[in-house]
Amino acid sequence: MESSASVLCKSSVSVQCIRKANMKKSLLFPDFTVTRDPDKCIQCEVCVRQCAFDAHSFDKEANKIETDNSKCVSCLRCATMCPTGAITVSEHQQNIKKNKNWTEKQLKELYKQSETGGILLTGMGTDKDYKIIWDHILLDAAQVTNPSIDPLREPMELRTYLGAKPDRIEFRVQSSEFRGQNKKLRTTNYELQTKLPPQLKLETPILFSAMSYGAISLNTMRALARAADECGIFYNTGEGGLPKELYKYGKNTIVQVASGRFGVDSDYLDVAAAVEIKVGQGAKPGIGGHLPGEKVTEEISQTRMIPTGTDALSPAPHHDIYSIEDLSQLIYSIKEATGYKKPLSVKVAAVHNIAAIASGIVRAGADIVAIDGLRGGTGAAPTRIRDNVGIPIELAISAVDSRLREEGIRNRASIIAAGGFRNSADVVKAIALGADAVYIGTAALVAMGCHLCQKCYTGKCNWGIATQDPYLVKRLNPEIAARRLVNLIKAWSHEIKEIMGGMGINAVESLRGNRLRLRGFDLHENELKILDIKPAGESM
Amino acid sequence: MKKIYFNEEYCMACRLCEIACLVAHSKSKKIIKAYKEEFPSLTPRLIIEQKGPLSFAIQCRHCKDAPCVEACVTGAMKRGKKTGAVSHDREKCVGCWMCIMSCPFGVILMDTKEKKVATKCDLCEDVREPACVDACPNEALVYKEVKGSEKK
Numbered sequence: 024m025e026s027s028a029s030v031l032c033k034s035s036v037s038v039q040c041i042r043k044a045n046m047k048k049s050l051l052f053p054d055f056t057v058t059r060d061p062d063k064c065i066q067c068e069v070c071v072r073q074c075a076f077d078a079h080s081f082d083k084e085a086n087k088i089e090t091d092n093s094k095c096v097s098c099l100r101c102a103t104m105c106p107t108g109a110i111t112v113s114e115h116q117q118n119i120k121k122n123k124n125w126t127e128k129q130l131k132e133l134y135k136q137s138e139t140g141g142i143l144l145t146g147m148g149t150d151k152d153y154k155i156i157w158d159h160i161l162l163d164a165a166q167v168t169n170p171s172i173d174p175l176r177e178p179m180e181l182r183t184y185l186g187a188k189p190d191r192i193e194f195r196v197q198s199s200e201f202r203g204q205n206k207k208l209r210t211t212n213y214e215l216q217t218k219l220p221p222q223l224k225l226e227t228p229i230l231f232s233a234m235s236y237g238a239i240s241l242n243t244m245r246a247l248a249r250a251a252d253e254c255g256i257f258y259n260t261g262e263g264g265l266p267k268e269l270y271k272y273g274k275n276t277i278v279q280v281a282s283g284r285f286g287v288d289s290d291y292l293d294v295a296a297a298v299e300i301k302v303g304q305g306a307k308p309g310i311g312g313h314l315p316g317e318k319v320t321e322e323i324s325q326t327r328m329i330p331t332g333t334d335a336l337s338p339a340p341h342h343d344i345y346s347i348e349d350l351s352q353l354i355y356s357i358k359e360a361t362g363y364k365k366p367l368s369v370k371v372a373a374v375h376n377i378a379a380i381a382s383g384i385v386r387a388g389a390d391i392v393a394i395d396g397l398r399g400g401t402g403a404a405p406t407r408i409r410d411n412v413g414i415p416i417e418l419a420i421s422a423v424d425s426r427l428r429e430e431g432i433r434n435r436a437s438i439i440a441a442g443g444f445r446n447s448a449d450v451v452k453a454i455a456l457g458a459d460a461v462y463i464g465t466a467a468l469v470a471m472g473c474h475l476c477q478k479c480y481t482g483k484c485n486w487g488i489a490t491q492d493p494y495l496v497k498r499l500n501p502e503i504a505a506r507r508l509v510n511l512i513k514a515w516s517h518e519i520k521e522i523m524g525g526m527g528i529n530a531v532e533s534l535r536g537n538r539l540r541l542r543g544f545d546l547h548e549n550e551l552k553i554l555d556i557k558p559a560g561e562s563m
Numbered sequence: 564m565k566k567i568y569f570n571e572e573y574c575m576a577c578r579l580c581e582i583a584c585l586v587a588h589s590k591s592k593k594i595i596k597a598y599k600e601e602f603p604s605l606t607p608r609l610i611i612e613q614k615g616p617l618s619f620a621i622q623c624r625h626c627k628d629a630p631c632v633e634a635c636v637t638g639a640m641k642r643g644k645k646t647g648a649v650s651h652d653r654e655k656c657v658g659c660w661m662c663i664m665s666c667p668f669g670v671i672l673m674d675t676k677e678k679k680v681a682t683k684c685d686l687c688e689d690v691r692e693p694a695c696v697d698a699c700p701n702e703a704l705v706y707k708e709v710k711g712s713e714k715k
Contacts, residue, residue: 065598067582104700106582107595487575493616500573500701 050134052117053092057101063109064088070101070110075483075495098476100485132406143406146479146489148306148398148443148465151410156417156550157449161559163540165527172529174520180530181516183460185297185437186222186366187390193217220390221366223277223297225460226255227516228531229450231508232441232464233279233301233370235261237314237323237335238402238479240496241268243488246471246504248272253505254512259462260286262301262312262337264326270294277368280357282311283337285327289360297391298357299368300350302341305399305416305442306409308372311337313403318482318491351387358388366390373397373419373442374412378426385427385436392436393462394419398443400465402489403480416442417456421554424457424536447518456554457536470511471504539563564647565708567686567693569619574703576618581607583698584622587687604676608684609695610669620695620704622684623670625649631662631671640681648686656680 057078066088071079078094079101081087095112102110119127132143165171172179193216200209231247238261245268247258252275259277264286269276273294280287281301292298303309314323314335324331344350354367368391369384371377381392396416401409420440427433440453441462450461469475472486479489487498519531528534542559543551551558582594584607589597597605609622625648631640632649639655640662642648651662651671658679663671674682687693696706 063595065582065595067578067598069577069579069582072577104577104579106579106698494575497573497616498575498701500703503702 049138051093051131051138052119053095053115054131055095055097055112056092056115057090057095058111058113059088059090060109060111063107065107065109067106069104069106073100073104073485075485075490075492076478096476096478097474098478098485099474144403144480145406145409146401146403146477147475148400149410150477153397153415156415156546156554157445157452159544159546160417160452160554160556161542161544162448162451162455162522162526163542164525169527171527172524174517174524177524177529179520179523180532181227181519183225183228183531184222185225185391185439185459187220187436188434189217189219190434191217192219221364223257223366223391224255225257227512227519228454228460229512229515230256230277230439230460230462231258231467232400232462233259233261233277233299234402234464234468235263235279235285235312236266236326237263237318237491238312239489240484240487240491240499241266241322242496242499242501243468243471243504244269245501246499246508247467248275249501249505250508250512251275253509256512257296259299260295262286263314263323263335264328265291265294266322266326279370280353281337282339282341283335285329285335285337288328292357292361292365295365297366297368298361299370299391299393300341300353300357300389301370302344302350303370303372303374303395304401305372305395305397305413306401307404308374308408308412309339310404310408311339313337315482320491323491347383347387350384354388368393368439370395370441372399372412373414373416375414377414377419378422381423381438382426382430382432385432389436391439391459392423393439393441394423395462396440396442399441400443400468401479416440416453418550418553420453420456420458421538421556425555428536447515448522450515451519451522451534452541454531454534455537455541456556457538459535466511467508470507471499564625565686565706566625567622567684567696568705568707568709569621570703570705571617571619572703573701574619575701576611576613577700578611579698579700580609580620580695580704581611583694584608584684587690587694606672606674606676606682608672608682610672620699621668621670622695623649623686624668625686626667630665630667634661634665636661649683650685651681651683653678653680653682 068081071081076094076096079088079090082089097112102112195214195216198209198211200207236244248269251258252272257275257277260279262279262281262283262285265278274296276295277297277299278291278295279299279301316332316334319332319335321331327335329335358367367389369389370393371380373394373396384392396419397413437459439460439462440458444450444461444463453461468488473488482490484490487495523534526540538556541556543556544559585605586594586597589601589605591597609620611620629649632642636659637655637657639652643650660681662681671681671683674680692706696704
């Protein structure tokens with residue numbers, strides 16, 4: 024989830040920009056209506072102080088709080104903090120003549136662009152009404168002929184190892200006899216002869232997605248790091264470097280090497296548990312990041328290793344990767360630099376040719392392939408790219424898993440799926456389709472307080488998450504946020520165990536790629552073919 | 564003894580603590596009623612300091628060698644033998660405000676709405692957790708025992 028935007032004010036669209044654009048009269052209606060119950064409002068001004076978008080203001084003369092609907096982004100900070108529950112935010116009801124083609128959203132975007140002449144920017148994953156395939160995949164359960172397992176009574180294994188697995192393993196068997204008190208005893212020792220490639224050990228098959236320092240605040244990173252440490256999982260630095268303060272969480276950190284190479288040095292690579300080369304991101308495949316200079320504070324400049332106040336531009340491609348061979352060179356340079364002790368991941372966006380790309384990545388030497396689907400989130404991306412580029416992660420997982428199996432190289436890399444995982448059932452389905460683990464980004468942010476207002480790119484996150492403003496950053500207490508994240512991971516892990524138990528499976532290893540336990544419902548024949556699952560109603 | 568401590572790193576000056584304090588010391592204890600009907604007669608018992616992004620809420624520290632107790636001419640300000648907390652008796656208070664003069668933290672406030680008296684944090688005697696601590700959404704106020712803090 025790399026930060027920010029392509030050229031802010033000139034090309035991006037915000038209310039402020041429209042004001043600056045010197046339009047006589049904006050044609051935009053507000054998106055939301057803020058209703059204040061006068062019987063409940065006590066004029067305590069909490070809402071006024073909490074809104075970074077200045078939607079609320081206090082009129083001293085009238086002794087009244089006023090609200091400018093046009094500034095409201097529906098982050099619901101005011102409604103949450105209001106001690107009397109006086110505030111409700113609803114969709115603005117302006118009857119723009121109903122039209123299936125020219126919807127209100129389309130019209131508003133046209134007005135915005137005609138008033139600013141800019142690229143439309145947005146944050147988080149796409150909100151477009153694409154079919155969510157997860158909701159059309161059904162899980163199996165054990166009945167009569169095979170027993171289900173009660174996870175509260177019997178051990179369930181969620182531990183997952185990410186990394187390349189050897190083609191075969193060799194043991195040395197040594198048996199020795201010795202004389203016991205009355206009889207001869209025999210012991211057998213097994214010694215593993217094959218040298219295992221480095222592995223990441225996860226207590227549950229979930230990781231926190233890459234979110235960079237710059238896109239998110241330091242407090243948010245602290246929370247992710249603490250939670251990863253407590254849950255025995257990993258968080259990912261994104262491409263913004265790793266603040267020195269978080270080096271102590273190194274064993275739970277995956278560091279990213281992206282096209283901008285921000286914050287990459289030998290300490291950065293050494294301290295991490297794994298290194299990830301970021302080639303693409305689900306929300307903006309083919310697009311680099313842009314952190315505007317205003318957000319490059321002293322701390323961020325030190326972490327990213329760039330001068331304060333300069334724009335942090337991540338080029339769209341890696342300028343040293345133009346082929347699989349080039350990628351292989353970078354993979355082995357990093358492996359060489361880290362002494363072949365850490366698994367190396369390559370993150371790509373799920374695009375049309377993903378199966379072949381993943382195969383190339385595995386052959387190039389990656390230990391982990393991370394695939395970010397159509398619904399992957401971002402701190403800032405052009406709306407058109409976010410909403411129209413890529414393929415759903417569901418199809419990408421099965422396409423990649425099938426391809427790697429066909430080629431006999433599935434064991435050479437683990438697959439991490441990313442992009443819009445909403446709950447534990449999605450995770451179970453992804454693993455059954457062939458993923459080893461999943462990255463969760465948006466779900467983690469929501470756990471910390473995010474309300475998906477999609478205004479990350481403005482840097483004014485009222486929840487203290489996607490901001491560097493010292494007034495706003497304090498709003499996220501990393502201790503509380505870490506607690507919430509730990510609860511989320513625990514809850515999902517319990518649920519995964521519960522679902523697996525119902526299926527009669529006691530280890531996540533037995534679930535992986537187990538597409539026989541999935542059925543498609545209301546899916547097209549082609550979708551079923553790519554997912555390689557049977558339609559609901561068809562037997563084993 | 565258990566005291567209220569602030570953590571300025573997470574205080575965002577939302578002032579929900581102040582609101583909770585007012586309500587907890589109102590007659591009705593109901594937020595809307597307190598504000599709509601009793602408001603002018605209510606005084607918060609904590610102060611919020613704010614400069615730029617830095618802010619924190621502070622209330623009576625219940626000092627071990629409390630200057631306010633020394634300064635009080637009527638014995639209205641006294642230390643509870645069991646709790647160790649410094650308490651203030653409105654009935655005995657004559658409003659000379661020597662306690663306000665002597666308080667090194669400036670957390671004793673004037674209450675002139677009825678009879679002229681001093682007013683300060685009473686740690687919400689009857690409840691498990693003071694109202695301000697309970698209301699803080701970001702755990703910037705915590706009610707805890709810190710060992711060794713008594714000596715200072």
